[in-house]
Amino acid sequence: MTWTPKLSDWFVDTYLEAPPPRRWLVQDMIPLGTVGLLVAQGKAGKGVATLDLALKVAGPSTIPVSTAFGRPIATKGPAVVFCGEDHKDEIHRRLEALDPGKLKRKGARALYVVSIPSAGRGAFNVTRRDGSDIAPSLNWLELMEQLEKLKPVLEVFDPLQKFTRADITKSPEDAVGVVEAFADHATKIDAAVILTHHTRKQDNPKVPIASAAEARALIRGVGALVDSVRWAYMLWPMVREQAQRAAAKFMGDPPGAEPAPDAWYCGAMVASNAPHSAEVEAYHRDPRSGLLTYMDERQRMELRSRAREELLLAIEAAYRKDRPFQRTSNSDGLWERRGELPASCVALGRRKLEILAGEMVDKHELQVYRRDKGARRYLRPAPAADATPDPPLLAGTN
Numbered sequence: 106m107t108w109t110p111k112l113s114d115w116f117v118d119t120y121l122e123a124p125p126p127r128r129w130l131v132q133d134m135i136p137l138g139t140v141g142l143l144v145a146q147g148k149a150g151k152g153v154a155t156l157d158l159a160l161k162v163a164g165p166s167t168i169p170v171s172t173a174f175g176r177p178i179a180t181k182g183p184a185v186v187f188c189g190e191d192h193k194d195e196i197h198r199r200l201e202a203l204d205p206g207k208l209k210r211k212g213a214r215a216l217y218v219v220s221i222p223s224a225g226r227g228a229f230n231v232t233r234r235d236g237s238d239i240a241p242s243l244n245w246l247e248l249m250e251q252l253e254k255l256k257p258v259l260e261v262f263d264p265l266q267k268f269t270r271a272d273i274t275k276s277p278e279d280a281v282g283v284v285e286a287f288a289d290h291a292t293k294i295d296a297a298v299i300l301t302h303h304t305r306k307q308d309n310p311k312v313p314i315a316s317a318a319e320a321r322a323l324i325r326g327v328g329a330l331v332d333s334v335r336w337a338y339m340l341w342p343m344v345r346e347q348a349q350r351a352a353a354k355f356m357g358d359p360p361g362a363e364p365a366p367d368a369w370y371c372g373a374m375v376a377s378n379a380p381h382s383a384e385v386e387a388y389h390r391d392p393r394s395g396l397l398t399y400m401d402e403r404q405r406m407e408l409r410s411r412a413r414e415e416l417l418l419a420i421e422a423a424y425r426k427d428r429p430f431q432r433t434s435n436s437d438g439l440w441e442r443r444g445e446l447p448a449s450c451v452a453l454g455r456r457k458l459e460i461l462a463g464e465m466v467d468k469h470e471l472q473v474y475r476r477d478k479g480a481r482r483y484l485r486p487a488p489a490a491d492a493t494p495d496p497p498l499l500a501g502t503n
Contacts, residue, residue: 140298156203163214183216217255230244232270238282331375336377341372343371352369369389391452412449416439430484439459469487472488
């Protein structure tokens, strides 16, 4: 479709008033009314990250302000996630891991998670070829009618390649045509549309990526794909030495300790039409949900504080059930029974978890006691001053 602008509508005096502020879905990262890319290698966690974002965006207003990618979520409302590869059961498991109390799902304003494979009707293509051009498909036009009624503030298409047959890896014209199909829709309903996409293989994966510019060069496909979107954020795995430094900085691991595999990632804004920081950021994978969690000094302190609170509750619950924990043991130790502990505690790792429990004993938040006059020593919460005395205490933190 072609058109001719009417110049009289665009005289410079139309720009004399104060400019409108940018409207964000995620502050200073994802603007509303635009199309952007979330890029990472396969199995990095793009699908989990976008599900988590959708849960927070569409979650009930009673839940405090949430963050995504280390930034505040600025707009809440309906969200739709289209999963081109994951089946319904896998999506269900991911949602349960991200929202174990079901608080976000039960009170969601309007959250839809569509599994294209489980729908059983084959591929869903947003575009079709019209001669040499790329045009919206009839299916996409029908779906847009539903979306325009719902007016979501967030739409996710994961991954982009599953929603088009256009050659976005080799043809600049195809890449531009596909993005335009999404962009027209995003502008019309003022939604943030996220397309997830893959990286190409790095020539030498043992060499660290040092900057956002280096990361951008690894995005699969033609440069026109990135040039056509309004923003692009990329995640990539840290090399071993980077992961060791991050684990020492944020988790207190000993220098040079072997990091957990696939646990540490870098992230950076590699393209944006808005002013932005190209600083490389650190992410750590939550061992329970698989979510890559943004890390900074504040986050490190919050994680430790939450782990302390949740460890105390877990130890109290086990004590009330007459199945108390030991700090260290071959059977009842905290780490040996980590399946009963919250993710915040497991994320600390064995050494820091046991050290934390020892600190809590030293600060009289926990007590060590013998059970049934046996030799083994167990953990329990320190009773209130007016509580009925429990079995005899022991000195020490073992």
